[in-house]
Amino acid sequence: MSSLRIDPNIERPDDFYEALIEAHRELSDEQSQKLNARLILLLANQIGSHEALLEALRIARDGV
């Protein structure tokens, strides 16, 4: 059993956020969507746990 971490866990939050925004710089909306899709797939593999992934989907969807 492995649930999603929601306590702060990103090593360098400000640096990560900057890098995330930077990754999208000068991309069209379409390209950004593509980047996001690839990123989600890569990060999902890193998480691995089905339960944690479902929890992430639920939390993300709840806010929409």
Place this chain on the structure above:
Amino acid sequence: MLSTYQNPVFDYVRSPDQDAASPMRRPVIVIGAGPVGMAAAIDLAQQQVPVIVLDDDNTVSVGSRAVCYAKRSLEILDRLGCGSRAVDKGITWNVGKVFFGDKQVYSFNLLPEAEHKRPAFINLQQYYLEEYLLERLKALPGAEVRWKNKVVDVRPQADGVELTIETPEGPYRLACDWLIVADGARSPVRGMLGLESRGQVFKDRFLIADVVMKAEFPTERWFWFDPPFHRNQSALLHRQADDVWRIDFQLGWDVDPEEEKKPEKVIPRIKAMLGDDRPFELEWVSVYTFQCRRMDRFRHGRVIFAGDSAHQVSPFGARGANGGFQDTDNLAWKLALVMQGKAPERLLDSYDVERGYATDENIRNSTRSTDFITPKSKVSRIFRDAVLELSEHHPFARALVNSGRLSMPATLHESLLNTPDADAFDGRLVPGAPACDAPIELEGRDGWLIDRLGGRFQLLVFSDAVPDAATLDGLQTLGGMPIAVEPLVVSPQPLALPAGVANVVDRKGLVAARWDGQPGTAYLLRPDQHVTARWRELDVKRVRAALARATAQEV
């Protein structure tokens, strides 16, 4: 158009039933002489249940239609006496490759392990398989096929069914105790009974072209997403018998199916795919859409639905005919026991439950494949393409590529017929799982375990030595019960066993390895080769209780 195959024409023959003053009553009638209907009839006839198959046509399948037959279907066909003919004529394959654009992104090998009698898959045109099934059926006493017999009215009664049948010589009436409906996805009989098969229609069209050509392509399943020769769509290439190749092109929803079937439209597509000027001939062309749907219940009193009439899936995954064979495999022994008065009618409800469970699994898998191949929304397409792009260099993404999750036999995990494990076991042979094959020696000759199983209840007992006298007594009594259980002792070396207790010699130790068969272990198997109970220590009382449970009798 077929150049490699000529459909036989079977004669309509007048039956004495047509001249009877009042409708004759038959034990079992099967409607539909397709693969599923004929498999049901063979299975019943092998169990001495007389059966009549009615078909509105007078030939086998026109066009190759179902092509891929999975290992489990071949094992079922072996039990029905047609496996070798299908495998000898068919094309054996294990490898699939997936391409995205002009690059190969992924390949898979379905061969699970060596030392099984049957391969993961064969490809064979449906008409050949139907011929073999028909030949076998005709050789069985008590089985009969009536061509050009079209059922036009069905009236279910409390204890049977009354039918009106149209023939070239006019209509006649016939009654039966049990009716098996295997008349295909559009099932006229389902309609006559006011029943529905419900689910999802996919808004996409696919072109099937069977072409005859000499090609040195490997015997593999090749699937393309967005190939240069067919942009923005998918394509499939797969070999069948007689140098016939199955080619599928996804066409999208907004095409005219009649237009797309014309050779002047089809031939350029194939030329672009083959990429050269090799000669080929069109054998058969069809444009289809598909649905994933099922009936809520497969049993309606004395009327039982099997195969596509009961449930329909998209072709990606080869779960149509392969699912249908598992239906009849599941149904026939139950119906035979009920008809012989050895089990209560409610045993047939387990057909509905077990095959309903398997159907949901097949629909889930084929729907997922279809959603990947034909993304239904913009974002779905974005994720699909992202998976394909990543899969070329990043192994993790290959697990997400879905060009069809190919048919695996259902493990009937939650069936009430199973006796839950009380002991600890390793491996996949849980209660509900189909038997796993392994090489054995039988009376000094090499053989396969799967050929020794099925057709009756059996108890596999693992032992290194001759069991003690009390155990042997217990095993011998199993064979004498109203529903007989055949005991089979699996041992590494031949054992001298008394009459009524057979010996399976596991020289290579693979039966013991695959079944986690430590000495003393016992498995109770159903006539359809599925495990229904297992124990670490043999206790005949518990075997009897498990048998009662597996046949829906109160313990």
